[in-house]
Amino acid sequence: MEELITKAIGVAKELGWELIPAKPDSRTTLFNHIINAMSIADRLIAAYESYEILEFTEHEKKVIMGALFVHDFSKSDEDIAKKMASGKLDDLPKRLKGREDVKKALSWLELNENEIEKAIDLGIQMEYPSASDFEEFLSSKPVSRKIDKILRFADRLAGIKNLDEVKNSSISKLAKPLTLEYHKVSVVRGISTQLLHRAVQKVVEKDGWIPILSTIDGTVYIGNGKFVVDYDELLTQMVNEFEEFIDSLDPDQIGSAAFGSFQHTYIKAPEFVFLNDKTAIAFWDYIGSMPSISKPKDLKPTDKKAIEALKTLKPGLNISEYNTLYKLYSSMRYLLMMGAAVLNEAEKIDKKLHEKIRENLRNSGIDVETLVSSAPKHTSPFIQVIQNVDKFLKNLNLDAYKREETINKTIEIFKKSTVNAIKSVRKIDLPLTNPTTIQLLLSELSKPKIAGSDWVNSYETYLKGKKKGTPVCPLCGGKAAKSAVKSLVGDGTESFSNLLSGGSTIGGTNKLKYCTVCELEAKLRSLIMASAEAFYVIPQCVIATNLNDLFWGEAKRKLEFSRISVSDMPSIYDLYSWAEIVLDGNFEKVSSRSYADVFRETVKNAKKNKKIREAINNVLEEYGVDIIEFAKVEGLNVESVEEVVELALKGDGKIINIFDLEKVIQGKKIAVILSSNYVVLLFERLGKQTESETVNLMRKLFAALIISRMFAASVLISEIPLSIINIETPKGAVSFPIKLGVRDFVMAYLSDGWIPFHHSEKLMRKIAALLLLERELSKLGSGSNTLYELTKMRSGEILHKIVHLSGNKMSKKRLQEIFRILKEVGD
């Protein structure tokens, strides 16, 4: 039925159901409700068939899908939709509006005449008829009980607001002879909770339970027998999930994520260095590529202390020689710092590993004791740096004047010592998959209760207090255990918090303390993207079925790809282009383009894109003639290298995969982490760093509205990227922290803390207009806070500002364009 549901998605979009509320509370759209009901029905049919309880023919399945597609057709009537959005409709009309219209819609789903008639009859019978519908209702043909069961069950499940509802007798009665169960978490954190959802689902599926519906905090299953989760089994599965997640990442990414900063915590996630030999190599390569080491700054006349130190310890050299030495000592300072830090962290993680690294370093001629005891620090005076580095170089017979050679040799020694040590130690117990942390994460599973989980009494800890840091985690309220690391959790590690012990002063070594689970979440995110902004995208549709992969797989690719702008599909970072698209009325056209379409066009333009062409050449050089063989194995009919290139340029999907072209296309970063419950979207800051948080929030709001419309999903913008999010049933398109600056601007669009779907279009157009006006004003030299200022201005004032800043010289054409945009701002 996947194909039919995919068609239904297209038709429902075409009919504009994405903006029509499904219920008077505006919580979800007609589009989401219909597609969800169809997807759930698909899953239910599969479940009853796999338990050999019911059997359905292809014809019956199509009729069911058709009936579900049209059962709420009356709500697509514009007047009704408006009344529903305003909450003025007490008595919902159940009448199907115009049988001919309905027939036409169903024919788009490629149902035959007979199936269409049956589907319409069923659609009528699904709702309680109002007086005017009785005639049609009574003339409809009877329906088999199994079909009726699936229809009512699917419709009911598609309308639940929270997971507990599935235990209501009215729903559980429909499930018989099977039963409905669900798992639920108490806290949603991001990636770690996604892994927990996955682990629970896998464990439960082993007992035959079939997942039919997912929400942000859990999953509903249908099946038979006892619904229990074995603690040990879940713990093992969780460790597997973590390992799988890490394995799926690029070792280069993991290695570089280990580094913290030269100023604060040198290695923020030591376990990433020691994960395996590849990550260790990546770590040292990354350190070697840091500008402080690979491209140290020249000696400036203002560096008086350095000049004095050099003159004292190395008298009689000329300026150029001093400069060479200065650069060497600057690089070596950081390199030795990292060498000592790796040793230090290895000791904390695994004694044997630590011993092996020491041994390897010693064998390479390094005096380990001196390295540990006198490695320079970021704050060490330069004279001390020279002394320490000199000692190190002397032991290894390295020449201070051959900077590059000396640096490379040192990195090589550190790299080899770490890699060989990792290889010789069989299994390192890494803190990332530490059972204690994972146990804490498991304790967040509120249903089913699992035997053996150990709850930590945060309240007691809070009452007792601690001498240092915060007694409880400022992010989730769990038991605080680890000092905050700025490069992991972001700014504010030394900021005041209400959770501090009374009378204590924050600062210096007394930092906020976080719980191990929040730290784990921070580390997982840093593996993907350091200091990223986060959106939680909660699918409103197709959350129920195997279609999830199909729909969200496409969404993931489109979103990941949106780090760059291609052809007429702009990057999500290019909000101005999106604003133009929105105001030109091309949003539907652009946003509904398939990933394949967009990518094909990009590759078509590859001649203009040097990087893509270079990538093809690189792969060809690497594989030589073998690429032809490889392509043939992949099922491609190519005879020459030229043909391969030609196919690639035409946008052939297989060739694109072989050449791994996607990675070649550089741009800003964006990461999409999928699960059937929700999607975590990590991205870089939108707009400039210098902008106020209010302006940044407005940009995020616009991006969230785009994503929400594009994927028929609810988007939750988290104020603090790492903070846990409120578990609630999404009540609209976007929820965001309402900062004082944007309060007046968005109040008119808000309902229950959310921007409802039917308001999202209006707000999107308004912000789009403001963005374009901001761009106009920025060109004329307006400041970085312009977007915020615009929200406080009347359109006449905005117009005056633009005209005034242009020196009262603007072409009529330009002004006409500005009037077009101003219309969207309104008065």
Add this chain to the structure above:
Amino acid sequence: MPVKMVEKEDVNVKEVRGLMDEIIQELSEYLMEFIPERMSFAKHSVMGPVGKLISILESGRFENKDALIGYVINVHNNTSRKRISSEGVKKLENALSKLEELRAKVNVRMWVRLMREIDYAVYKNKMERIVLGGDKDGNA
């Protein structure tokens, strides 16, 4: 005497919105017949006598309505390529009467705010006429 820290907004803007719209309409229509000797997009030039009128009203320098109309007519005739018509004067009188009515309803703080709003709304209307057409002589 106690210091007045907060001035309460005793009239909701929504309540006077209708009156505001009428004033904006009258002033905008009057302004359409003002054609400056040298046209430019400068606000000063676009707003002509209405700009002067609003700044006087904002500061409260005039007490007498007829004197104010006389002042505006004088400014108009001295700066426009076309002298003010009797219809224009009527529109001005209507606008002034309504402005009086508005002033009686609101406090000083809100009055200043509303004047600013009227100022930009009339400016926008006139600019729209210049840019989007309908004002043959007013092309910049």
